[in-house]
Amino acid sequence: MSRTFRRLPLALAFAAVLAAGLPVAASDAVAPASAVNATAGSAVDAAGLDAAALAAAAQLRDTAMAGSGAFAVVESLTTEVGPRLAGTEADARAVAWAEAKFRELGFDEVYLEPVTFNVWWRGHERAAVVGAFAQPLVLTALGGSIGTDGPLQAEVVAFPSLEALQAAPEGSLAGKIAFVNYRMERFRDGHGYSPASRIRGAGASEAAKKGAVALLIRSVGTDRDRLPHTGVMRYADGVARIPAAALSNPDADQLQRLVDRGAPVRVELDIAAETRGEYTSHNVIGEIRGRELPDEVVVIGGHLDSWDLGTGAIDDASGVGITMAAGRLIGQLPQRPRRTVRVIAFANEESGLFGGKAYAAARAAEDRIGDHQLVAESDFGAGRVYALRGGTEPAARPVLERIGAVLAPIGVAYESEGGGPGPDVSPIAALGAPWGQLAQDGTDYFDWHHTANDTLDKVEPAALDQQVAAYAVMAFLAAETTVDFGTIPVTPPAPSAPVKAN
Amino acid sequence: MSRTFRRLPLALAFAAVLAAGLPVAASDAVAPASAVNATAGSAVDAAGLDAAALAAAAQLRDTAMAGSGAFAVVESLTTEVGPRLAGTEADARAVAWAEAKFRELGFDEVYLEPVTFNVWWRGHERAAVVGAFAQPLVLTALGGSIGTDGPLQAEVVAFPSLEALQAAPEGSLAGKIAFVNYRMERFRDGHGYSPASRIRGAGASEAAKKGAVALLIRSVGTDRDRLPHTGVMRYADGVARIPAAALSNPDADQLQRLVDRGAPVRVELDIAAETRGEYTSHNVIGEIRGRELPDEVVVIGGHLDSWDLGTGAIDDASGVGITMAAGRLIGQLPQRPRRTVRVIAFANEESGLFGGKAYAAARAAEDRIGDHQLVAESDFGAGRVYALRGGTEPAARPVLERIGAVLAPIGVAYESEGGGPGPDVSPIAALGAPWGQLAQDGTDYFDWHHTANDTLDKVEPAALDQQVAAYAVMAFLAAETTVDFGTIPVTPPAPSAPVKAN
Known part of the structure; x- marks a missing residue:
């Protein structure tokens, strides 16, 4: 029809x-004819149900x-x-x-329906603070991110929000790693997710516009486990593509504490990730x-x-x-x-x-x-x-x-x-x-x-x-x-x- | 004195x-003289305090x-x-x-006191189920364990307790990975730790006595996080030394479910760990x-x-x-x-x-x-x-x-x-x-x-x-x-x- x-x-x-x-x-x-069913003889109510x-x-x-x-x-x-x-x-x-x-x-009935997309691949991902406070950091690449193409070491500049990053002067992050440390809030309906995942999605290109060589974010999550949250990110057209990863909540806390001590904090990232060729998967459909x-x-x-x-x-x-x-x-x-x-x-x-x-x-x-x-x-x-x-x-x-x-x-x-x-x-x-x-x-x-x-x-x-x-x-x-x-x-x-x- | x-x-x-x-x-x-202090004149009570x-x-x-x-x-x-x-x-x-x-x-006064021991070193640690249900497993080597010396692949045999492992027939685990899946209980005073950490300490040698090539245990922990618990293990004298690692609680659940399906489950381990030479650290002491x-x-x-x-x-x-x-x-x-x-x-x-x-x-x-x-x-x-x-x-x-x-x-x-x-x-x-x-x-x-x-x-x-x-x-x-x-x-x-x- x-x-x-x-x-x-x-x-x-x-x-x-x-x-x-x-x-x-x-x-x-509705057409009265459509009420002819096994419940025929029963009266349908205002909801069309008997x-x-x-x-x-x-x-x-x-x-x-x-x-x-x-x-x-x-x-x-x-x-x-x-x-x-x-x-x-x-x-x-x-x-x-x-x-x-x-x-x-x-x-x-059971049938498949093709769905074609480019495949994103995650490889190894390692990070560490280097220097006086040397220690590993736990992070994970965001879905869609590029890798670092070998170890990348740079100073971290922390921002409390995407807006603060966007307000940074042009070029002020040249050669730096931008760290957006926004903490997602917990709600029954999950509405804390939207403002946090927005940073995950757009942060890399916003950081790149200021010259950053990589983006770190606090994980979009409400836990305190040392397990980072991945999730998809996107590169804006016409902006340099830089690697993007999420620190676990405890690691974001730790990095912020180190930055707050005032001396430069350098982090080394070694992330292998890339988007590969097309793949066709399927929606799988079952019908009653x-x-x-x-x-x-x-x-x-x-x-x-x-x-x-x-x-x-x-x-x-x-x-x-x-x-x-x-x-x-x-x-x-x-x-x-x-x-x-x-x-x-x-x-x-x-x-x-x-x-x-x-x-x-x-x-x-x-x-x-x-x-x-x-x-x-x-x-x-x-x-x-x-x-x-x-x-x-x-x-x-x-x-x-x-x-x-x-x-x-x-x-x-x-x-x-x-x-x-x-x-x-x-x-x-x-x-x-x-x-x-x-x-x-x-x-x-x-x-x-x-x-x-x-x-x-x-x-x-x-x-x-x-x-x-x-x-x-x-x-x-x-x-x-x-x-x-x-x-x-x-x-x-x-x-x-x-x-x-x- | x-x-x-x-x-x-x-x-x-x-x-x-x-x-x-x-x-x-x-x-x-006590000698009465020792009561001569700032509280002199006050009477000391049965606890020797004024x-x-x-x-x-x-x-x-x-x-x-x-x-x-x-x-x-x-x-x-x-x-x-x-x-x-x-x-x-x-x-x-x-x-x-x-x-x-x-x-x-x-x-x-502040001073150091030397403490000498052999250093244990943790390297990479990776594990995966291979075959029809291929997927990664999250584990960590136990402190003191040797490594696998490259990838090691073997079938898993699960036991609910150390006693069940000990009761296995001689040689019955030849070429197998023993998996002791004992779950620690939660108590305010932590007394669930002892029976669980006992397996961590002794399990590798008990498994080796039956011919096993590696030991996996459920983490000694009361959480449900996908984070494994390490902790020290010991090798018994005169028994072959085999690698020993702990699966996170969710991974232990998963491996048990796979084993329970009845078909052989093969796991690949790749753990780099070793005990190295002597190191002298220090007790650090401060005195009032x-x-x-x-x-x-x-x-x-x-x-x-x-x-x-x-x-x-x-x-x-x-x-x-x-x-x-x-x-x-x-x-x-x-x-x-x-x-x-x-x-x-x-x-x-x-x-x-x-x-x-x-x-x-x-x-x-x-x-x-x-x-x-x-x-x-x-x-x-x-x-x-x-x-x-x-x-x-x-x-x-x-x-x-x-x-x-x-x-x-x-x-x-x-x-x-x-x-x-x-x-x-x-x-x-x-x-x-x-x-x-x-x-x-x-x-x-x-x-x-x-x-x-x-x-x-x-x-x-x-x-x-x-x-x-x-x-x-x-x-x-x-x-x-x-x-x-x-x-x-x-x-x-x-x-x-x-x-x-x-």
Whole structure:
């Protein structure tokens, strides 16, 4: 079904909503024929759902809470594949793993979708203070950084913020190492990440503009472990490319203390890292096919790749495991939901949402954005879900409210404002696909994010089960409702809305 | 004063105590002349202390609690020297640092005492699972281990305990890597350390007896960080020497999960480590000289060396900082205490109490064990003190009780049973020196002990102040009392008593 054809009647309905200034009962806005399903005979409510659908959703929730199987999926991926940096041999093993796992879990269709990108490679990375206070420093190269091309030794100049670096006089860092020592703040919703990761992304080029030969940053993380946090950085066009690395929090403390003593502090860096040629990985997709509208889809997923330092348990084997387990539970219901539930293990989220962009681009090219009833990605760790939010027009809100009501007993509150789509679904959301968000408690997420500490022991099975319950209920009810989110014109989210977890 | 000469009258007094079956008033057992001090005119109590001494002790406590200066000492050592593995260039810098710091803090005498040992050297250390589940493992060589002499690849055989390894049939591990996966338990007093560190110490030779080519153990630690714990191991005579390393806790989990899948798991180790020639480091000693009995001493201290992975903030810059600060506060009193307070920064505790053994041996050779009124080492991290214990004969207990009474307001309870001397004072305690113990809360000590995470951020300044208060009061009152612990014959502690923190 083409997007244009499907959108017309709903656009009119939406116009009517606006004219009335009130939410319209969503069931008024869909063709009555689409309510013919296993619950025929039951009345659909304002959310386009009947009693049988709501009972099935409650059953999904309770089944998941009693043991969703998600932990076993996370255990399998993180143990058998381990770290899976995009473009490595482990990436290929992860793709094979995901394809096999979707089949093992009883998905109706399993297929791959190519995603091409340049491969970033990490080699050795060593650093040390030299001179009177000689000692090693623990750091890690930022994803995308070049290496030092052998040992590089220079004096360190410290800045408390990116703004302070930007305010440095032109040329004042010639031959120096810039050190931006900004400490990320801890919040449940992770909103301390954005101001800190901005430095990680842009710092190298800002330092290079002042003449610096390398950039060091304090790790973007809320822990006090001597484990540095990697994460992607970018070089601005037309600016010299300099190596960029993150010190662990204790090492950033230490370097600052040494700088504060007043004498010049020299650091030697020896980092081997480079961007190599193209590689084609895959989004791996498993579907529970809709019984009535199989081409209309509810997308849930996580990303299959991980950084190389840990085993990617919270980032993002958890998201993969949660959504695979949710899809499996939906597939175990007595009948398929009306629409297709599509679970996607996205490729190479970490280097820049390559899987999500490829997915959106392919759907846009085929004019299938409008097929998307709801899109959601779980990419914020393994903490419990506390809120449901949606990026839909008002007509779809009764459905989200209904999902929230089913999830309220497990601690999920529907919030009509705020939030944003997960990273890999943000490209398609930006093209108009309605998005859902199941906001997780990320209080400790940034203690482990992008470090060697991202390992299975940080994942609590019972918390995963709660998340599976939330995803299964949301995906099932969005797939089952007679309301059609997909043809409601959606205002793309503001650029600042998503808390990107890559 | 020779030990024999000094002991006679007290031995008689002690016999009288035993005969009476009651503690004797300690002041009866000392020459009245020794009570001639600034507090002359005040009556000494059963603990050999007068009101002025007790007031001075309370003042020391309150001064320390208000800001002892210990954190600045810990900050200085861990920042300026950083890690200081015995026998390295940083060891020499640490000795120079300690000598200068004692002088800066106003100690009356500062001197060095040579301590000779063989140097252990750590090189690179890499490990990986190879084959179908290929992935890196994070480990660290145990102190004293040999290296692998290039990459070594073998199948892993897992055991839950040292006993299970010992029960393996002869030759059953030929060509294999033994993996002892025993998890240390967490306790406030750290008593989970002993059964776990026993495996670290003896495991390599036990594995070699069965034919193993290398030993892996789960780190001796209570954390879940991907940071392995090093620590000393020993080779048994007449048994093949094989490399020994500790996996971080998450890596031990991972390796066990892979082994549990049933197929052979092969691991490649590449560890460069070796024991090199002799090196002479130093115990660094600072004294607040006693005003009446300068040759009688109360010893407090910590160890100056640290493992190389962290900066040795809790192990044991804290002990050095606490006892230096305690000595400094005593030195700032209007007058010196009756006896000398000797603060020792011991050399190379980590490889086997070399500094403590050298100190005890030198005193034994000079017949000066009996000079020791009380010996105590702070080597259990930076947590608050909760108990005072002593290894003295009953006649000295009134003094310990009095110390406990002064410390009660800051959460320290006197316990008449249990405990043991700190590691570096255990050799001299075994020769008869009375010991004190200020037991610290070590609940989280083994989260960081012997890892890269042993850094300054783990040290809470206010907790250090409380410890300084405890050490200052104990050292001052033991130095000031007219009771003479040093000539009371002491039963050496049972070998199992000390919780050795090396």
